[in-house]
Every structure is written in C-alpha cells, then in structure tokens.
Amino acid sequence: MMTRIRAPRAATCLISAILFAPLSAAAQQFGGDLDPAPHDISTRDNVVGNGTVHATLSGDALHISGNFSGLSSPATTAHLKMGAAMGVPGTAISELTATRAADGEISGDVALDQNEIAALNKGALYVELDSAKAPDGNSWAWLENAEGH
Amino acid sequence: MRSTRALVMSITALMFLAPGYANGQRASGVFASEQISVGQSEYLENCAGCHGNNLSGGNDSPALAGKGFMQSWGPRTTKALYQFISTAMPVGNEGNLSSGAYADITAFLLAANGAKPGSQILTGSTDVRIGSVADGEVPADVQKGFQPAGAAASRPPERHGLTVAAMVPRYTPVTDEMLVHPAEGDWLMYRRNYQGWSYSPLAQITPSNVGALQLKWSWAMNEGGASEVTPIVHDGVMFLSNTSNTVQALNAKTGELIWENRIGPVATVAYGGTRSLALYRDKVYVATTDAKLYALDAPTGRVVWHVEIAPPPKGETGGVMVIHGKVLVGMMGCDNYSTVNCHISAYDAQTGKPDWVFYTTAREGTPGGDTWNSLPDTMRAGTDTWIAGTYDPELNTTYWGVAQAKPWMRASRQTYGASVLYSNATLALDPDTGKLKWYYQHIPGESLDLDEVFERVLIDHGSQKTLMTIGKDGVLWKLDRVSGKFLGEKETLFQNIFSKIDAKTGEVTYRPDIVNQKTNEWIASCPGPEGGHDWQSTSYNQPSDLLIIPLSQSCILMRGHDVDLKLGSGGTAASELFYFMPGTHRNMGKLVAYNTKDMTEAWSFQQHAPFLTAVVSTGGGVAFIGDFDRMFKALDVKTGRILWQTRLGNTVQGYPVSFSVDGKQYIAVTTGLGGGSPEQKPTTLLPEVHRASTGQQLYVFALPDAG
Numbered sequence: 001m002m003t004r005i006r007a008p009r010a011a012t013c014l015i016s017a018i019l020f021a022p023l024s025a026a027a028q029q030f031g032g033d034l035d036p037a038p039h040d041i042s043t044r045d046n047v048v049g050n051g052t053v054h055a056t057l058s059g060d061a062l063h064i065s066g067n068f069s070g071l072s073s074p075a076t077t078a079h080l081k082m083g084a085a086m087g088v089p090g091t092a093i094s095e096l097t098a099t100r101a102a103d104g105e106i107s108g109d110v111a112l113d114q115n116e117i118a119a120l121n122k123g124a125l126y127v128e129l130d131s132a133k134a135p136d137g138n139s140w141a142w143l144e145n146a147e148g149h
Numbered sequence: 150m151r152s153t154r155a156l157v158m159s160i161t162a163l164m165f166l167a168p169g170y171a172n173g174q175r176a177s178g179v180f181a182s183e184q185i186s187v188g189q190s191e192y193l194e195n196c197a198g199c200h201g202n203n204l205s206g207g208n209d210s211p212a213l214a215g216k217g218f219m220q221s222w223g224p225r226t227t228k229a230l231y232q233f234i235s236t237a238m239p240v241g242n243e244g245n246l247s248s249g250a251y252a253d254i255t256a257f258l259l260a261a262n263g264a265k266p267g268s269q270i271l272t273g274s275t276d277v278r279i280g281s282v283a284d285g286e287v288p289a290d291v292q293k294g295f296q297p298a299g300a301a302a303s304r305p306p307e308r309h310g311l312t313v314a315a316m317v318p319r320y321t322p323v324t325d326e327m328l329v330h331p332a333e334g335d336w337l338m339y340r341r342n343y344q345g346w347s348y349s350p351l352a353q354i355t356p357s358n359v360g361a362l363q364l365k366w367s368w369a370m371n372e373g374g375a376s377e378v379t380p381i382v383h384d385g386v387m388f389l390s391n392t393s394n395t396v397q398a399l400n401a402k403t404g405e406l407i408w409e410n411r412i413g414p415v416a417t418v419a420y421g422g423t424r425s426l427a428l429y430r431d432k433v434y435v436a437t438t439d440a441k442l443y444a445l446d447a448p449t450g451r452v453v454w455h456v457e458i459a460p461p462p463k464g465e466t467g468g469v470m471v472i473h474g475k476v477l478v479g480m481m482g483c484d485n486y487s488t489v490n491c492h493i494s495a496y497d498a499q500t501g502k503p504d505w506v507f508y509t510t511a512r513e514g515t516p517g518g519d520t521w522n523s524l525p526d527t528m529r530a531g532t533d534t535w536i537a538g539t540y541d542p543e544l545n546t547t548y549w550g551v552a553q554a555k556p557w558m559r560a561s562r563q564t565y566g567a568s569v570l571y572s573n574a575t576l577a578l579d580p581d582t583g584k585l586k587w588y589y590q591h592i593p594g595e596s597l598d599l600d601e602v603f604e605r606v607l608i609d610h611g612s613q614k615t616l617m618t619i620g621k622d623g624v625l626w627k628l629d630r631v632s633g634k635f636l637g638e639k640e641t642l643f644q645n646i647f648s649k650i651d652a653k654t655g656e657v658t659y660r661p662d663i664v665n666q667k668t669n670e671w672i673a674s675c676p677g678p679e680g681g682h683d684w685q686s687t688s689y690n691q692p693s694d695l696l697i698i699p700l701s702q703s704c705i706l707m708r709g710h711d712v713d714l715k716l717g718s719g720g721t722a723a724s725e726l727f728y729f730m731p732g733t734h735r736n737m738g739k740l741v742a743y744n745t746k747d748m749t750e751a752w753s754f755q756q757h758a759p760f761l762t763a764v765v766s767t768g769g770g771v772a773f774i775g776d777f778d779r780m781f782k783a784l785d786v787k788t789g790r791i792l793w794q795t796r797l798g799n800t801v802q803g804y805p806v807s808f809s810v811d812g813k814q815y816i817a818v819t820t821g822l823g824g825g826s827p828e829q830k831p832t833t834l835l836p837e838v839h840r841a842s843t844g845q846q847l848y849v850f851a852l853p854d855a856g
Contacts, residue, residue, distance in 0.1 A: 033734055038706045038726035041833045042233035084662055085645040087675040087704050087731050123731070142731035 029146035030055040030120065034068050034129065037137030038089070046133040048072050053106060053127045053141035060117065064096060064127060066106040066141065073133035075099060078106045082116060086123035086142050098129060121145065178267025179227060179277045180256035185266060188257025191250045193295060195239040198416070203294035204261055204287070206720040207462065207484045209678075209826055214261040214287045217710035220669055221724045223280035231255045231273045240823065242842045243832065248273055259283050261291045292717070311450055313409035317398055320448040321384050323428045328471065329542050334809030336382045338537075339425040339468045340686060340763075341806070344607040345539035347688040349807035352768035353814035354852060359771050359783045359793045362850045365815065366404030370845040371395055374416025374438075375823025377684065379425040379468065379804035380847065381433075387808075387817070388447070390423045390468075392416050392845065394437040396445060402810040404849065408450035414439055421481065422823060424684070424804065425468025425537060429476070429498050436465035436478045442496060444476075454501035459489050468537040472547060472580040474498045479534030483510075484555045486719040491532045493549060493576075495583060505583030509534055509551045509571050516585075517570035522563060530562070530719045531555030532572050536684060539605045540580065541614070541630060547580045548605035548616055548630065556722035558709030559596035560668045568593035573601040575618065575626075577633060587633035591618075591626055592657055596666065597646065597707055598678035598721070598826075604686045606696065610746050617689075617745060619698060622646055623681035626655065627748060639748045641682075641741055642700050643730055645675045668709045675730055677705030679759070679830035686804065688764035688772060690786050695751055697772055697786070699760040700739040702730035703830050727833050737831055738776060740764075742789060752789040758838060759831050761802040761824055765816075773816055775801020777831050778838050781818055781848075799844030800828065813851055821845045 034051030036044070051068030064080065078098035083090035093116060096108030106127060112120065119125050123144050131138035193202065199210035206212035211221070222230055235251040237243055246254075256271045259279065263286035269275075323337060331337050333350050340347045354362070370376060374392035381388040387401040393416045398407040416438065427434040432444045432453060440463040443455040458465060464482035471477070475495040483491035490510035496503055509532040511517030513525065521529050531554040538549040554572040556562045562569075574590040591601045601620035607630060608615050616630035623644055627636040635655035649658040666672050685699040706726040712718055729735050736755035744751055758778035766772040766786050775781040781801045783793040803819035822828070822845065831838065 032731065035729045035731075035735065036834075038728045039833070040233065040726055041237035042229055044236075044833060044836060083673075084660060085648075086643070087645045087728075088660070088662070088673040089671070089706070126731075140728075144732050 028057040030057065030143040031146055032126070032141035032143050034066065034139040034141045037128065037134065037140050043134070046072055046131070047138050049139050051139065051141070053143065055143050057112070057117070057120065060112050062110045062112050062120070064106065064108045064110065066127065067104070068106065068129060068139065069103040071102040071131050071138055073131045074101050075104060075129055075131050075138070076135065077130045078108070079128050080108065080110055081126050081128050082119050083124050083126065088124070090124070093125070096127065178265045179269060179275055179282055180259060180264070180266055180271035181268060182266035184253045184256035184271060185260045188253035188255070189295060191246065191254050192257050195242070195246060196254065197295075199240060201294070201462070203292055203717070205485055205717055207482065209721065209829065211724070212720050212722065213258055214291055215285050216713060217720070217722050218262055219280065219283065219285035220710045221708070223283070223285070224278070226276050226278055227255060227259065227271065228274065228276040230258065230279065231275070235273065237833070240829065245842055261287060263287070307413070307415050309411050309413045311408065311410050313406055314449065315408050317386050317407055317448045320386070320431065322430045323383060324430070325473065328429070335384065336380070336806040336808050337428055338381070338470060339379055339804075340539070340604060343540040343542060344689075345604045346606065346691065347686055347763055347765050347804075348690055348767070349765065350768040351807050351809055351814045353809070354767060354771055354816070355769040356771060356785045356792055358852060361852055362783065362793055362816070363853055365849050365851045367849065368399065368404055368847040370819065370821070370847060371416070372843050372845055375422035375825070376819060376821025376845045377422035377424050377803050377824060378819055378821070380806050380817045380819075381426045381428060382806065382808035383428055385810040388426050388428065388433050389847065390426045390435055392422060394423065394435070394439075396426065396433065396435050396450065398450060401808060401815065410445055410450040410452070412437060412443055412452070421464055421466045422821070423468065424466055427469040427471050427476065429471040429474070432498065434469045434471065434476050434498070436469050438464045438466065440464050440480065440482065442469070442476060442478055442501070444498070444501060456496060456501045456503065458494060463489065467535045470537050470540065470547070471498055472540055475504055475580060477538065477547065477580065479537065479549065481533035481535040483530055483533050484720045486528050486530055486714070486716050488527055488716070490526060490529060491534065493534055493578070493583070495580070507576070507578055507583040507585065509576070511570040520568045520570045522565060522567040524564065524714075527716060528714050528719070529554070534602065536602050536604060539607055541607055544614070544631060545580065546577050546586055546630070548607070549576045549578065550602040550605055550618060551576060552600040552602040553595050553598060555719055556709065556712050557596060557598040558666060558668070558672070558707065558723055559594055560666045561709035561712045561722045562719070563714070564594065566594055566664070573599070573620070575605060575616065575628060575633070577630070589628055589633045589635065591620060591624070591655070592622065596663065597672065597674040597705075598723070599646070599674070599681070603682060603684060606687060606689050608689060608745050615745070617696060619682040619687065621676060621678060621681040621683060623676050623700060624650065625698070625743060625748065637748055639743065641698060641743075642702060642739060643675060643732060644681070645673065666709065668711045671706040671708045671726070673704065673706050675704035676701065677703055677727070677830065678725075678826045679703045680827065683827045684825070685760055685827060686763040688766040689745070690766040690772065692768065692770070693786055694745050695742040695786060696745050697740065697742045697764045697766060699762075699764055699774060700741060701759040701827060701830070702733045702737050702739055702755070703834060704728050704730050727830055729834060737834065740774065740789065742786075754789050758835065759827060761800050761827055762818065763804040765805045765807055767807050773805050773818065775805065775818055777828070777835070779820070779840070797848060798846055799841050800824065802828070816850045817847060819845070819847050
C-alpha cells in the first residue's frame with residue numbers, strides 16, 4: 001500500500017517559489033525601428049538613417065542596445081525619453097551611449113521607476129538619436145512590447 | 150508679352166520701394182529690389198493658385214505673409230526657406246523651377262513680410278535669420294492681392310467653351326428610377342449608388358480570370374490642377390470631369406472623344422479636383438472649382454444654365470448629386486474669415502433656380518450657434534463639405550459629412566473647448582427642404598485637421614438601417630441612420646488622439662495636451678491629416694458584407710499660429726512636421742476589410758506606399774485599388790490576396806469604376822497629381838519613390854476579347 005506523503009505547506013511554497021521565480025521575474029522584451037524623427041521636406045535629408053533598438057526589462061532595470069546606419073552626419077547623443085503616449089514626443093529620462101559616427105551602436109542601462117515602467121508597457125518610451133545635422137532628433141525608436149511588435 | 154511682364158515687374162518694384170512698404174521694416178536688405186518683381190511674377194505663376202494672390206493661404210496651403218508666417222519662419226533662416234520651397238514647391242512640380250526663380254520667390258516673400266531690399270542678390274546660400282530682416286508687416290498692396298497679369302501673359306492662349314462639338318448617339322435620359330436602381334453596366338454618380346457603396350454588381354471579372362486583364366484604351370487628361378476624378382458612365386458613354394473644369398464625353402468602349410466643353414477656369418490650384426459629375430434626365434451637372442454649378446446638355450455638351458454657388462474664393466470639389474429633381478452641392482474654400490459661411494445648397498435641375506441652403510457652420514442665433522465660443526459669424530471658418538452626400542430613398546434623407554473648423558487648431562481659432570457645430574458631424578437632411586433631421590458630431594472641438602467629412606455608406610442588416618463612416622482619425626463609426634444614434638466604433642489603426650472612446654455613447658476624450666494646447670506649441674497626432682482615412686473612399690461589397698477601407702499610416706506634429714480675428718485672416722494657420730507611425734515599419738499603406746454586421750476585421754495588409762485611389766469592388770469578388778508608387782492592383786475581396794497588378798505612368802489616383810458596354814465589363818482608373826494631404830505627406834516621407842511631374846491619364850482595362 002502506497003502511503004501518500006504530504007509535504008509541509010511551507011516546503012511546498014518554497015519549491016513553488018523556486019520553480020516559478022524565473023517565470024514571474026522573466027525579462028520583458030521590447031523593440032522598435034529607428035525611424036526618421038519629425039521633419040519637413042527642408043530637413044528631410046538631415047534625418048535619414050536606419051536601425052533597430054532592443055530593450056530588456058528585468059525588474060526595474062532596462063537594458064538597451066541597438067544599431068544604426070546611414071545617417072547623413074555623425075551621431076552625437078542618444079537618450080531614452082518618455083512621452084504622454086506612443087508617438088507623442090516627451091522629455092529625456094536618461095542619456096545613452098551612441099557611437100559618434102554615421103554608423104554605429106546605441107547602448108545603456110537605466111533604472112526605471114514605476115511610472116516609467118507603466119509608460120514602457122503602454123509604448124510611451126522611446127530612444128532618440130541626435131546627430132550633428134539634426135541635434136534635436138535624427139531618429140527615434142518607440143519601444144513596443146515584443147509580443148505585440 | 151515681354152513688355153507687359155516687364156511693365157508689371159517695374160510697377161511692382163516701385164510699389165515695394167515706395168515709402169509705404171518701408172513701414173516696420175528692419176535691417177538692411179538681403180535681396181535686391183529687382184528680385185521682388187521677378188519673384189512676384191514667379192509667385193503668381195507657380196504659387197498663388199494655392200497660397201492666394203494676397204498670400205493669405207487656403208486649403209492645406211499656409212499663409213505666406215503676416216503673423217502666422219513669421220511665427221513659423223521668423224526663427225528660421227532665408228536659406229532654410231529657400232531650401233524648403235526649392236525642394237517642396239510648387240506642388241506637382243516640386244523642385245523644377247530654376248534656382249534663380251526660387252531665390253526671387255524667396256525675396257518676394259521676404260518683401261511681403263516687411264523686409265527691405267538692399268543691393269545684394271539673394272541666392273540659395275544667403276543665410277540670414279528671417280526675423281532679423283522681416284517683421285510680418287504686410288504691405289497694403291499685398292493684402293489687397295495682385296492680379297495675375299504676368300502669369301496669364303506667360304501662358305499659351307487658352308480656348309474655352311465647346312471645343313469639340315458632336316452628338317451622343319441615342320442618348321437615354323436618366324430617370325429618378327435609374328438613380329435609385331441603376332442598370333448593372335452604368336456608373337451614374339459619385340459612388341455609383343445613392344448608398345455610397347462603390348460597388349458594381351458586374352461579375353465577368355473574377356479572381357480566377359483577373360490575371361488576364363489588359364489595357365483596352367487610354368486617354369491623356371489635362372496637365373495641371375488636381376485630378377481626383379470619378380468617370381461617370383451611362384449607356385456606353387463616359388462623362389469625364391477633367392481638370393481645369395473641362396467636361397468630356399467619350400465612347401466608353403473605344404475611347405473616342407464625342408464632345409468637350411472647356412468651361413474653365415484653367416487650374417492654377419494643385420488642390421481641389423472636381424471629384425465627380427452627376428447625370429439627370431438630359432443633363433450632366435458639374436460644380437466647378439470656382440464655386441459655380443453648370444448644367445450641360447448631355448447629348449451635346451453645350452451649357453444650358455449656370456449659377457454661382459458662392460463668391461470667390463469659395464470652390465467646389467466634392468461633386469454633385471441629384472435627388473427628386475434638385476441638384477445638391479457642397480462647398481469648400483471656407484478657410485479664411487469671410488462674410489459667407491460654408492453651406493450645402495440645392496438648385497432646380499431643369500432651370501438652376503436656387504431652392505434651399507443649409508449652413509454647415511452653425512450661425513449666431515440658430516440652433517447650435519452657441520457652440521463657437523461667441524465668435525461672430527464672420528470669424529467662423531471651415532466646416533466645408535468637400536465630399537458629395539448619400540441618400541436613402543425610403544427615409545427620404547440625404548447624409549453629408551462636414552469637415553473640420555478653421556483655423557485647424559482650437560487655440561488658433563480661439564474656440565478652445567467649444568464643440569463648433571457642425572464641424573466633423575454627420576448631417577441628416579430632408580432633400581426637399583434642406584431641413585436638418587438630426588446630426589451626430591463625431592469629434593467635437595477637433596483641432597488637428599482631422600476631417601470626418603468622407604463618404605457616409607448606407608448599409609442594412611435586416612430591419613436595422615445603419616450608416617458607416619470613417620474619418621482621418623481612423624475610427625470607423627456606425628450610426629442608426631433613422632435616429633442618428635451611435636451604435637458602435639472600431640479603431641482601424643493605431644491612434645493616440647483620444648485617450649478614451651466611450652463604447653456606449655461614442656463620446657471621445659482627447660489627450661490632455663490636445664485639450665490644453667497653446668499656440669506655437671507642437672502637438673502630436675497619430676494618425677495625422679493624411680488620414681487614417683481620407684478621400685480615397687471605401688467600398689461596400691454587399692455579397693460579402695465587407696467594407697474595404699484604404700488607410701494611411703503617418704503622424705504629424707502640428708503647431709498652431711496666432712491668428713488675427715479680421716476678415717481675410719484665418720486659414721489653416723499651422724505648421725507641420727511629419728513622421729512614420731510607430732510600429733508600422735514604414736508601411737504607410739494599409740488596406741483593411743471589416744464585416745459590417747459585427748464590425749470585426751476580416752483581413753488586412755500593409756505596404757510601403759499609401760493608397761491614392763478609392764476602392765471599387767465587384768460582384769465577381771474582385772476589388773481594385775491604386776497606390777502612390779504607380780501600382781494598380783486587383784485583389785480577392787474575401788481574403789485581400791493580390792491577384793493582379795500593373796504599373797502605370799504616375800501615382801494611381803482618383804476613383805476607379807467598373808462598367809459594361811455590349812456585355813463586356815471594364816475597369817477604369819486614373820493617374821494624377823494634386824491629391825492633397827494623402828499625396829503631400831508621402832512626398833515628404835517617401836523620397837525614394839520617384840514620380841514624374843506630369844502624367845494625368847485615364848486607363849480602361851478589360852479581359853481579352855473572345856476568339
């Protein structure tokens with residue numbers, strides 16, 4: 001006869017915690033294309049270029065990486081910014097690192113507060129890349145949840 | 150001709166050098182006085198059609214003199230202005246003037262904003278902050294407006310009137326019954342039937358044979374002006390509303406011209422094509438771009454009568470419709486403050502006698518007149534009706550969409566939170582009296598150039614009589630067309646304009662920064678004024694119950710200017726910057742089909758180039774649409790799968806139709822320029838798409854002849 005052994009409740013909880021911890025804390029993936037920043041036809045040639053940005057959120061830590069190419073002037077700075085909604089320009093949260101060239105990479109690590117995490121989840125965070133010819137924005141990438149991207 | 154032009158230039162130069170022009174002027178000039186007169190001639194030739202003879206702007210074209218211009222350009226440089234106009238202007242012929250001409254136009258614009266001439270010649274490399282040389286004080290003669298003598302003198306002589314005279318053989322008068330129940334092979338009005346379906350029951354062309362389509366004939370249309378035409382076909386004759394207010398009758402089977410009436414005026418405007426004609430009894434009706442309504446004898450093309458819908462600079466582009474022997478016509482060109490508010494009007498089809506007028510601007514002392522923040526009637530601009538209405542014969546009700554108020558931004562027009570009736574509303578009118586039965590305002594107090602003016606499509610599901618429409622915001626609306634009650638909505642693409650749309654009432658809540666906007670601040674809008682949805686109308690494919698909707702995916706930042714509340718002022722009064730819609734991978738074009746009964750999406754696809762034609766779908770289960778990058782496509786109505794495509798001479802733009810002659814089904818489509826925002830925005834955003842500066846053309850396709 002088989003005896004069913006009931007594990008103590010606390011042990012069950014502990015095992016569950018160990019098993020499910022990686023899932024509940026699983027990093028969220030975000031990404032977007034680097035598209036030309038807002039422009040008119042007179043500034044169009046200053047905001048050319050392509051690229052992509054990926055972001056990984058683990059807890060409150062957002063790791064950003066990306067690449068760009070084909071800018072008409074060297075990149076100068078990059079920032080993580082937050083708008084009121086996706087597609088609505090806003091203000092900088094943090095400076096990122098960008099290669100000072102027409103082709104290069106973007107990277108950075110940013111600790112987000114709850115408000116910024118909420119903004120990220122609704123698509124209101126973006127990476128802006130500035131250049132010598134477009135100091136107020138050469139390209140931007142709106143970070144969308146990878147599942148919906 | 151030369152001496153006339155030289156005289157005009159000299160007089161102009163003297164005018165600008167006269168003491169009156171020195172008032173308020175600033176630092177020494179960065180252009181030579183002789184550039185003013187040359188620049189003025191170039192301006193009148195190439196720019197005035199859109200921006201006005203007095204630089205006051207109109208439609209999508211901003212004012213080029215005064216406060217708004219200085220707010221937009223004062224902080225920027227002469228080099229940037231030169232670069233802008235030499236790259237983007239004139240619309241339809243971008244970048245094709247000489248560098249000297251662009252420099253002279255730049256000089257003229259500076260002078261028109263109070264800048265003082267000097268001794269140096271302005272060139273494309275002259276780089277001075279505009280605010281340091283101009284103050285926006287507009288000389289009196291500029292405010293008054295210039296006569297385009299120089300422009301007219303530089304053009305070849307233009308013939309007007311009945312330039313090709315012949316008789317349509319065996320013309321059959323169009324009856325009221327035909328309008329309600331059109332013959333299968335005919336396309337008698339704008340969207341073919343009163344319900345606005347853009348659907349032909351013809352079924353000869355099917356998904357299985359559409360790949361064999363071939364060109365049967367083609368017809369070169371006038372160059373210049375905006376071409377957004379719907380060919381009208383009756384009994385084997387095609388009536389074509391060509392640009393420059395030219396009407397032509399063609400043999401729809403062979404392409405042979407039967408008669409031509411060049412009513413005029415010749416197009417100088419790159420906006421505002423006449424989208425459609427109407428047929429009734431023995432007449433063809435056309436509302437011209439200078440806001441006149443003409444009745445032509447359909448068999449011969451001669452003018453029977455004409456009336457003025459409104460005084461200049463009002464215009465008409467939406468096309469006309471005939472109900473119960475009355476010709477109904479909308480109006481556009483209501484951008485600037487004037488003594489005439491926009492309206493829909495009706496005329497006796499036989500005589501042209503005016504019948505009724507309904508003001509789409511709710512005026513002081515009338516119902517809804519208290520929704521304009523107490524502005525006087527003369528300061529209530531916009532509310533144009535630039536798309537023809539639809540009609541329910543059983544309810545005897547005609548449905549019209551109304552465009553946005555002007556200036557575009559509520560902070561500029563000083564209406565703030567006021568709803569500004571009847572902007573962006575659906576109107577239900579009695580066609581016999583013009584009396585309002587009900588209205589539904591989709592987006593009260595809108596302020597980002599987001600018209601809800603487009604086709605009102607009438608669809609029945611059992612006893613439920615609905616009206617469906619979609620505006621630039623991309624929201625698909627369903628109303629009960631008996632009562633005007635809101636029934637439902639769907640967001641067909643990403644939008645960030647509304648933070649909430651109440652699912653029960655349809656009430657929209659704008660994003661807070663839109664509500665709290667101030668002039669001279671950038672406000673974002675996805676989608677922007679390209680649409681979402683624009684004049685490229687939907688098709689309701691009745692057999693499948695699918696509404697097929699062309700959409701565009703782009704966004705803008707808009708900055709409203711301060712506007713003086715005085716006659717002639719107003720206009721759109723805003724600057725714009727453009728960008729791709731996030732998450733679309735630069736796919737500006739989107740085509741989507743919705744089941745109209747439950748408003749669920751059946752299929753959709755995206756592509757790089759936006760669509761520049763309406764959709765026409767057929768009883769054979771094929772839909773047709775054309776795009777900015779010159780592709781004309783046939784697709785399976787049920788799946789959206791591309792079945793056939795061919796590349797035409799220029800942007801495929803207009804309203805394709807299907808008709809039959811002698812039992813054979815044809816598909817007609819036009820290429821053209823001057824498509825307004827749907828063409829302007831991709832011109833900026835898609836520089837890799839190269840298009841010719843000419844190529845307005847009609848193409849007619851069919852299956853190969855048997856045997």
